[in-house]
Amino acid sequence: MMQTRTWITAWLLLLPAMALLALFTHYPAIANLFHSFYSTPKGARPVVFIGLDNYRNLVEDPIFWQALRNNLIYAVGTIPLSIALALLMAVWVNGRIAGKGFLRLAYFTPTILPMIAVANIWLFFYTPEYGLIEQVSRSLGFPSHNWLGSQSTALLCVMIVAVWKEAGFFMIFYLAALQSMSPNLAEAAAIEGASRWYYFRRVTFPLLMPVTLFVLVNAVINAFRVVDHIVVMTRGGPDNATELLLYYIYEIGFRFWDSAYAAALTMVLLVLLGLAALAQFAFLERRTHYR
Amino acid sequence: MSTTATLLRGPRGGVLALETIGAWLLALLWILPLVYAFWTAFHPSEFSTRFVLSAPWTLDNFVKAWHAAPFARYFVNTVALVTMILAAQLVLVTLAAYAFARFDFPGRGVLFALVLVQLMVMPDVLIVENYRTMTFLGLKDTLLAIGLPYMASAFGIFLLRQTFKTVPHELDEAARVEGCGPLATLWKVYVPLARPTYIAYALVSISYHWNNFLWPLIITNSPESRPVTVGLQVFSATDQGIDWSIITAATLLSVAPLLVAFLLFQRQFVQSFMRAGIR
Numbered sequence: 169m170m171q172t173r174t175w176i177t178a179w180l181l182l183l184p185a186m187a188l189l190a191l192f193t194h195y196p197a198i199a200n201l202f203h204s205f206y207s208t209p210k211g212a213r214p215v216v217f218i219g220l221d222n223y224r225n226l227v228e229d230p231i232f233w234q235a236l237r238n239n240l241i242y243a244v245g246t247i248p249l250s251i252a253l254a255l256l257m258a259v260w261v262n263g264r265i266a267g268k269g270f271l272r273l274a275y276f277t278p279t280i281l282p283m284i285a286v287a288n289i290w291l292f293f294y295t296p297e298y299g300l301i302e303q304v305s306r307s308l309g310f311p312s313h314n315w316l317g318s319q320s321t322a323l324l325c326v327m328i329v330a331v332w333k334e335a336g337f338f339m340i341f342y343l344a345a346l347q348s349m350s351p352n353l354a355e356a357a358a359i360e361g362a363s364r365w366y367y368f369r370r371v372t373f374p375l376l377m378p379v380t381l382f383v384l385v386n387a388v389i390n391a392f393r394v395v396d397h398i399v400v401m402t403r404g405g406p407d408n409a410t411e412l413l414l415y416y417i418y419e420i421g422f423r424f425w426d427s428a429y430a431a432a433l434t435m436v437l438l439v440l441l442g443l444a445a446l447a448q449f450a451f452l453e454r455r456t457h458y459r
Numbered sequence: 460m461s462t463t464a465t466l467l468r469g470p471r472g473g474v475l476a477l478e479t480i481g482a483w484l485l486a487l488l489w490i491l492p493l494v495y496a497f498w499t500a501f502h503p504s505e506f507s508t509r510f511v512l513s514a515p516w517t518l519d520n521f522v523k524a525w526h527a528a529p530f531a532r533y534f535v536n537t538v539a540l541v542t543m544i545l546a547a548q549l550v551l552v553t554l555a556a557y558a559f560a561r562f563d564f565p566g567r568g569v570l571f572a573l574v575l576v577q578l579m580v581m582p583d584v585l586i587v588e589n590y591r592t593m594t595f596l597g598l599k600d601t602l603l604a605i606g607l608p609y610m611a612s613a614f615g616i617f618l619l620r621q622t623f624k625t626v627p628h629e630l631d632e633a634a635r636v637e638g639c640g641p642l643a644t645l646w647k648v649y650v651p652l653a654r655p656t657y658i659a660y661a662l663v664s665i666s667y668h669w670n671n672f673l674w675p676l677i678i679t680n681s682p683e684s685r686p687v688t689v690g691l692q693v694f695s696a697t698d699q700g701i702d703w704s705i706i707t708a709a710t711l712l713s714v715a716p717l718l719v720a721f722l723l724f725q726r727q728f729v730q731s732f733m734r735a736g737i738r
Contacts, residue, residue: 177641178562182570185555188611193577196588203588253485260482265475267483273725274486277493280721280728282670284688285710288695289492292499292703298507300495332489337732344733393583396672400692414584414673421587422677430587437584445579 197438204431222432232433235411238323242412243391246330251383253335255376258342259368272343275336283333287400290329291316294401319409322402326410329397334390338383345379346372385448392440413437496707504704520708524694527705529682530712533690540602540686541668545661547610552660555611556619557645561631574613582608586677593678600684605675609668615660622656623649659731666728669717687713 204222209215226232261272278286293300294315301315315321349372357367395415398404404411404419414437421430499507500521506514524530558564559571582589589608590599598604626649634644650657672688679685685693691713695706721728 174562175564178558178564178567181554181558181562181641185551185611185616186570186573188551188607189574189577189613191592192582192589192608192611193580193585194573196585196592197576197580199591200585200588203591257482257485260478263478265479265482271482271486272729273722274490276729277490277718277721279732280666280717281493281714282672282688282717284670284672284692285714286492288691288706288710289496292707293492293495295703332492336489340729340732389579389581393581399673399676400695418586418673418677421590427587427591434584434587438580441579441584 200431200434200438203428204435206428208426208428222429225429226432226436231408231411231416234408235413235416236436238409238411239392239413241323242327242330243388245327246334247384247387247391250331250335251338251380251387253331254338254383255342257335257339258346261339262343262346275339277336278333279337283394283396284400286333287329287397290397291401294325316402317406319406322406322409326397326401329401330394334387338387341379341383342376345376349375381451385444388444389441392437496711499704500708500711502704504702507704520704521712524705524709524712528690528694528709530687530690530709532682533685533687533713534716536602536684537669537686537688540605541665543602544606544609544668545664547606548612548615548664549657549661551611552615552619553645553650555616556623557649559616560620560623574616577611577613578617583674586674589674590677600679600681602684604678605684605686608674612664615664618660619653619656622653626652655734658727659734662728662731666717
């Protein structure tokens, strides 16, 4: 009797949160799968079951493949660089460098600001003719170049913005870990006569491994989740050169209003995020094994 | 922690100087966009790319931007939105975290796993289906529609559950002996002890939702419900004759409250993000 009451209390405590989670996370994920097998309602035409047709379209859609390829390039290009920069920043800010307070502030500030707002500023940097980059390169005698307007450099430009925005965020996690590290380790290493680089390579970096993996998972999610700067800077162009998966879903779903095809595209994104989840889970398993 | 560096052999003077220069160059590069935005916004547009010390200062750009779009309304919307989401999150997350941390009941493992799903499958990605749901509920183009998908936060439940688990059982039992029911115990024992976690979570949540863009862009289509991020985008995307000075002024305007708060409570912010990261 007493036990049943405890159960009921617990379930009631969970009810509001679980209800909202079910409505806006679990249900849409499942409904999305369901809708991806149907056609998009258009005017008087009713929704019909079309099996795998949406997926067949997807396989034959060159823009989808380009978005996927762009997204992979984007992830591979931004993640290692922002993590490396984050680590460097954290080590610097944690050391005995002059002006630590200012440095930390400067590195971290982009994290606080909305991507949509900073993308506006970067857009101006890249502007042909009077943008800042143009001015500098022209004064150095380089020919004029439309950074966001040409297929060869547009993706690179948005990747730079992403690295700039994220490195300071990841720095915080490294900094937290560095600050909680025991000074005994450094003392022991000093007695052994270890150099700073050796100490970093053999002691600090391995100890930071859990942080690196945590940051890595977050970085992967963000690489597929954040497309605000695409909306502001390129709208996926020129000629789909900066088309990322979520931005493509947004275009298909809310500019061409093809919700069924957008559902099929969303499934691809969900599978990719699911793989990231599995990787994190596998890692957590291993870490508990170590303890 | 500066002892770490001093104890170890090196860095010799030269190396340290090089590192200092490197760190400062990187920092300058990192704030360059902001500094640049300040310059452009506070000077007449003919100086937006000419950097001369004699350039006159002006607030004109801000005045023009403020009058060119309903920014006051956008700010009211954002503040209302962020407050609503945070209030709902704090209540829902507290109740759920308490249940997971201190109750033994059938289905706990499964339910917790279902919560964790949201860490990967975030509302940011489920835009197509959530739009359908909001249309069905008749909530399209309302602040509630922007906030609803984020109110049950898996991140918050996880974070707070960890904190609640560190509360000593003795305190819990003492409260029960005093005659407190589960809710009174939660309110009198757990909530006060978890204060730092609440502050950390609140700051992370506020900056996340102040900055959120794609979902609000999709679900709103009138100035009455647009948050400031969407308002800024609508403003700078509609043809402004590409007057960058006004666009940067509007940009600074929209980030000002958050930026000022961050500069004032810098330590608090950084520590909150740290605390939220160590789960």
